[in-house]
Amino acid sequence: MKEIVKKMLKERGVTIEDMANLVYELQKDYADISIETAIFNIEKVLSKREVQNAILTGIQLDILAEKNLLKEPLLSMIKKDEPLYGIDEILALSITNVYGSIGFTNYGYIDKMKFGIIGKLDKLGKTTDRVNTFLDDLVGGIVAAACARITHSNKE
Amino acid sequence: MKEIVKKMLKERGVTIEDMANLVYELQKDYADISIETAIFNIEKVLSKREVQNAILTGIQLDILAEKNLLKEPLLSMIKKDEPLYGIDEILALSITNVYGSIGFTNYGYIDKMKFGIIGKLDKLGKTTDRVNTFLDDLVGGIVAAACARITHSNKE
Amino acid sequence: MKEIVKKMLKERGVTIEDMANLVYELQKDYADISIETAIFNIEKVLSKREVQNAILTGIQLDILAEKNLLKEPLLSMIKKDEPLYGIDEILALSITNVYGSIGFTNYGYIDKMKFGIIGKLDKLGKTTDRVNTFLDDLVGGIVAAACARITHSNKE
Amino acid sequence: MKEIVKKMLKERGVTIEDMANLVYELQKDYADISIETAIFNIEKVLSKREVQNAILTGIQLDILAEKNLLKEPLLSMIKKDEPLYGIDEILALSITNVYGSIGFTNYGYIDKMKFGIIGKLDKLGKTTDRVNTFLDDLVGGIVAAACARITHSNKE
Ligand SMILES: [Ca+2]
Ligand SMILES: [Ca+2]
Ligand SMILES: [Ca+2]
Ligand SMILES: [Ca+2]
Numbered sequence: 039m040k041e042i043v044k045k046m047l048k049e050r051g052v053t054i055e056d057m058a059n060l061v062y063e064l065q066k067d068y069a070d071i072s073i074e075t076a077i078f079n080i081e082k083v084l085s086k087r088e089v090q091n092a093i094l095t096g097i098q099l100d101i102l103a104e105k106n107l108l109k110e111p112l113l114s115m116i117k118k119d120e121p122l123y124g125i126d127e128i129l130a131l132s133i134t135n136v137y138g139s140i141g142f143t144n145y146g147y148i149d150k151m152k153f154g155i156i157g158k159l160d161k162l163g164k165t166t167d168r169v170n171t172f173l174d175d176l177v178g179g180i181v182a183a184a185c186a187r188i189t190h191s192n193k194e
Numbered sequence: 195m196k197e198i199v200k201k202m203l204k205e206r207g208v209t210i211e212d213m214a215n216l217v218y219e220l221q222k223d224y225a226d227i228s229i230e231t232a233i234f235n236i237e238k239v240l241s242k243r244e245v246q247n248a249i250l251t252g253i254q255l256d257i258l259a260e261k262n263l264l265k266e267p268l269l270s271m272i273k274k275d276e277p278l279y280g281i282d283e284i285l286a287l288s289i290t291n292v293y294g295s296i297g298f299t300n301y302g303y304i305d306k307m308k309f310g311i312i313g314k315l316d317k318l319g320k321t322t323d324r325v326n327t328f329l330d331d332l333v334g335g336i337v338a339a340a341c342a343r344i345t346h347s348n349k350e
Numbered sequence: 351m352k353e354i355v356k357k358m359l360k361e362r363g364v365t366i367e368d369m370a371n372l373v374y375e376l377q378k379d380y381a382d383i384s385i386e387t388a389i390f391n392i393e394k395v396l397s398k399r400e401v402q403n404a405i406l407t408g409i410q411l412d413i414l415a416e417k418n419l420l421k422e423p424l425l426s427m428i429k430k431d432e433p434l435y436g437i438d439e440i441l442a443l444s445i446t447n448v449y450g451s452i453g454f455t456n457y458g459y460i461d462k463m464k465f466g467i468i469g470k471l472d473k474l475g476k477t478t479d480r481v482n483t484f485l486d487d488l489v490g491g492i493v494a495a496a497c498a499r500i501t502h503s504n505k506e
Numbered sequence: 507m508k509e510i511v512k513k514m515l516k517e518r519g520v521t522i523e524d525m526a527n528l529v530y531e532l533q534k535d536y537a538d539i540s541i542e543t544a545i546f547n548i549e550k551v552l553s554k555r556e557v558q559n560a561i562l563t564g565i566q567l568d569i570l571a572e573k574n575l576l577k578e579p580l581l582s583m584i585k586k587d588e589p590l591y592g593i594d595e596i597l598a599l600s601i602t603n604v605y606g607s608i609g610f611t612n613y614g615y616i617d618k619m620k621f622g623i624i625g626k627l628d629k630l631g632k633t634t635d636r637v638n639t640f641l642d643d644l645v646g647g648i649v650a651a652a653c654a655r656i657t658h659s660n661k662e
Contacts, residue, residue, distance in 0.1 A: 042267065087278050087502065088450035094268045095255070095281050107263065111198065112250045122243050122661050124607035125251050128288050129281070131610060135447050138400035139592035142599060146614015190399065193590050243658065244606035278505050280451035287454060291603050294556035295436030298443060302458015346555065349434050354579060399590050406580045407593050411563070419575065423510060424562045434555050437563050440600050441593070 043090045046097050050173055051162070054080055056155035060181045061188070063153065064144065069192055079184040079191075086136050089180065092129040096172030103169040119163060119171040126175040133179030134186070141186035148178040199246045202253050206329055207318070210236055212311035216337045217344070219309065220300065225348055235340040235347075242292050245336065248285040252328030259325040275319060275327040282331040289335030290342070297342035304334040355402045358409050362485055363474070366392050368467035372493045373500070375465065376456065381504055391496040391503075398448050401492065404441040408484030415481040431475060431483040438487040445491030446498070453498035460490045511558045514565050518641055519630070522548050524623035528649045529656070531621065532612065537660055547652040547659075554604050557648065560597040564640030571637040587631060587639040594643040601647030602654070609654035616646040 044054065058076035065071045083089055102108050103116040115123040130149075134141040152160050156174050163170035200210065214232035221227045239245055258264050259272040271279040286305075290297040308316050312330050319326035356366065370388035377383045395401055414420050415428040427435040442461075446453040464472050468486050475482035512522065526544035533539045551557055570576050571584040583591040598617075602609040620628050624642050631638035 039267065088280065091271070091279050091281055094271075098264055098268055099251070099255075101265075102258070102263075107258075108254055109257075111195065112254055115247070115250075121608065121657055123247050124244065124610075125247055125285070125288075127607040127610050128284060131607065132281075132284050132451065136450070138448070139444065139595040139599065140589065142592075142595050142610070143614040143617040146611040146616075147618035148614075149611040150615035189589055277452065277501055280454075283451040283454050287451065288607065292606070294604070295439040295443065295600065296433065298436075298439050298454070299458040299461040302455040302460075303462035304458075305455040306459035345433055351579065400592065403583070403591050403593055406583075407567070410576055410580055411567075413577075414570070414575075419570075420566055421569075423507065424566055427559070427562075435559050436556065437559055437597070437600075440596060444593075444596050 039087075039090050040085050043084055043093050046093065047177075050097055050100070050170075051159065052155055052173065052177055057177060057181050057184070060148065060154045060156070060177075061184045064148070064181070064185055065188055069188055071188065075188070076184065079187045080180065082187060083133070083136065083180050083183045088136055089133050089183070092133050092179070093176050096126065096129045096176045100169045100172045103171065104167065116171050117169055123171075126172045129172065130175035130179035130182075133176065134182045137183050137186035137190060140189060141182040144185045145178050145182035148181055149175065195243075195246050196241050199240055199249050202249065203333075206253055206256070206326075207315065208311055208329065208333055213333060213337050213340070216304065216310050216312070216333075217340045220304070220337070220341055221344055225344055227344065231344070232340065235343045236336065238343060239289070239292065239336050239339045244292055245289050245339070248289050248335070249332055252282065252285045252332045256325045256328045259327065260323065272327050273325055279327075282328045285328065286331035286335035286338075289332065290338045293339050293342035293346060296345060297338040300341045301334050301338035304337055305331065351399070351402050352397050355396055355405050358405065359489075362409055362412070362482075363471065364467055364485065364489055366396075369489060369493050369496070372460065372466045372468070372489075373496045376460070376493070376497050377500055381500055383500065387500070388496065391499045392492065394499060395445070395448065395492050395495045400448055401445050401495070404445050404491070405488050408438065408441045408488045412481045412484045415483065416479065428483050429481055435483075438484045441484065442487035442491035442494075445488065446494045449495050449498035449502060452501060453494040456497045457490050457494035460493055461487065507555075507558050508553050511552055511561050514561065515645075518565055518568070518638075519627065520623055520641065520645055522552075525645060525649050525652070528616065528622045528624070528645075529652045532616070532649070532653055533656055537656055539656065543656070544652065547655045548648065550655060551601070551604065551648050551651045556604055557601050557651070560601050560647070561644055564594065564597045564644045568637045568640045571639065572635065584639050585637055591639075594640045597640065598643035598647035598650075601644065602650045605651050605654035605658060608657060609650040612653045613646050613650035616649055617643065 054077055057080045058073055061076040062073055134145045156177055159170040159174040162168045210233055213236045214229055217232040218229055290301045312333055315326040315330040318324045366389055369392045370385055373388040374385055446457045468489055471482040471486040474480045522545055525548045526541055529544040530541055602613045624645055627638040627642040630636045
């Protein structure tokens with residue numbers, strides 16, 4: 039299942055390295071961390087079943103919206119990344135939750151600052167036919183969970 | 195939006211009355227409640243935007259699974275109501291959350307006991323081509339939220 | 351930390367065996383399970399840092415309420431297990447969350463049915479000076495998390 | 507209850523205006539907003555029972571930690587604002603949840619950036635005997651919920 043999820047992320051334009059870079063940038067001031075450690079922790083997050091379920095479901099909804107295969111009014115809400123539609127945030131939170139509440143604030147911060155790959159996904163979603171309404175939040179959730187995992191590893 | 199959601203629930207076999215009956219059964223020993231009060235509270239729950247988003251998304255996924263329009267392995271997980279797939283519970287919880295944490299336990303109880311309409315949906319999901327993987331949890335979430343709303347109204 | 355948490359639970363009247371019995375009763379119809387497996391899974395849940403934090407915080411609030419060391423109106427809300435006070439449910443959910451959303455429904459079910467040790471705690475809370483407002487939910491959360499862990503182990 | 511909560515916040519150094527200023531700064535680029543609107547929305551958030559419960563519980567734990575009235579190891583975790591202790595984030599999230607998942611990202615952003623009153627609380631917590639481990643997250647949650655409420659009001 040993990041390989042399917044990694045392939046799906048890649049097809050939507052997100053590599054393990056993209057996510058590891060974000061983890062590295064967010065953690066370098068707090069922990070003695072290398073890109074390899076960041077990659078290792080992203081891999082660990084992606085091996086969790088709850089995380090896989092959220093990614094499979096969210097990316098599927100993005101793809102179906104892109105192909106106009108959802109019914110209205112859901113279709114327009116997802117295509118426009120409507121501010122009152124929060125199911126993308128809910129799925130992201132279910133990812134972050136995997137290593138407990140300490141990942142919440144990282145997720146929110148990443149989402150607002152639109153660093154690295156997240157800014158790129160957001161821009162693609164706004165300027166092309168690509169729908170990334172779920173994907174940017176999923177990636178933010180994965181990165182936040184990896185940061186939480188690193189904090190747990192270092193402190194325990 | 196609320197009318198669209200009510201129509202969608204009805205098309206999937208769930209009426210306001212079905213849900214109000216569950217609310218009445220769950221609350222009659224704790225509160226002085228009529229079917230009318232139960233209906234009123236279900237209507238209030240359905241007018242919340244978060245609730246509408248969860249219903250639109252969940253029922254859409256059930257319908258797409260029925261039509262085999264989801265990609266594997268997501269398709270099989272939703273069609274079989276796979277125990278390790280918990281996105282349906284997550285959407286239900288986002289509904290229950292609308293009136294705070296006091297609705298959580300009602301949701302779990304309803305879901306396990308499979309009272310009334312929930313038992314009916316579950317049976318249809320298991321014995322026919324109908325996919326109700328999300329719907330039964332959504333209905334449980336709506337009923338639990340209505341119960342929480344009644345508790346808030348009576349105590350405050 | 352885990353040993354402190356186990357000691358604290360025991361001082362409040364809850365043993366690993368009490369919780370394992372509940373896990374066994376809930377799972378015996380779904381899985382080939384022994385009391386030893388149930389104990390093993392309870393131990394795994396108790397080794398999670400998020401779980402320990404919730405237990406330490408919840409039991410501390412119960413004890414402080416018992417000794418009248420909380421300020422009003424919080425004191426009365428916790429002493430009376432006031433229905434609109436849901437922080438106990440929130441802590442329980444943070445425990446259940448450790449193995450994902452599939453534990454939610456078990457928690458709600460356990461909480462309502464008041465099986466075994468949970469019924470005993472509830473009765474003590476209602477008929478003696480003992481305050482178990484948090485403890486019954488914490489125990490329900492631990493048991494539900496252990497059941498979710500067993501489901502994950504069996505299916506993956 | 508609301509007046510008690512407002513008085514408690516004030517005694518811990520947080521006024522409605524402090525929180526309204528944060529709301530204004532966060533929303534001014536997205537909405538036509540005045541300080542009066544910000545105050546109105548903070549007041550609305552504070553009138554929710556779930557929010558009041560979280561504030562009463564969190565501030566109580568800060569005060570008890572300040573007075574060394576909690577047992578170890580909980581006492582040290584709260585006094586030091588230990589990174590692996592996430593119950594403060596959990597209470598903040600229960601506040602933000604009141605207007606749905608759209609407030610999550612604002613909460614994380616506010617918490618990381620330590621704007622205005624939050625930076626002040628954080629500094630006091632780190633440089634004096636004052637314990638603000640819960641308070642900074644509670645305030646971040648209240649502000650994020652008020653922002654979510656404004657978004658709902660403007661779009662619906
Ligand atoms: Ca999004
Ligand atoms: Ca289901
Ligand atoms: Ca309780
Ligand atoms: Ca804090």
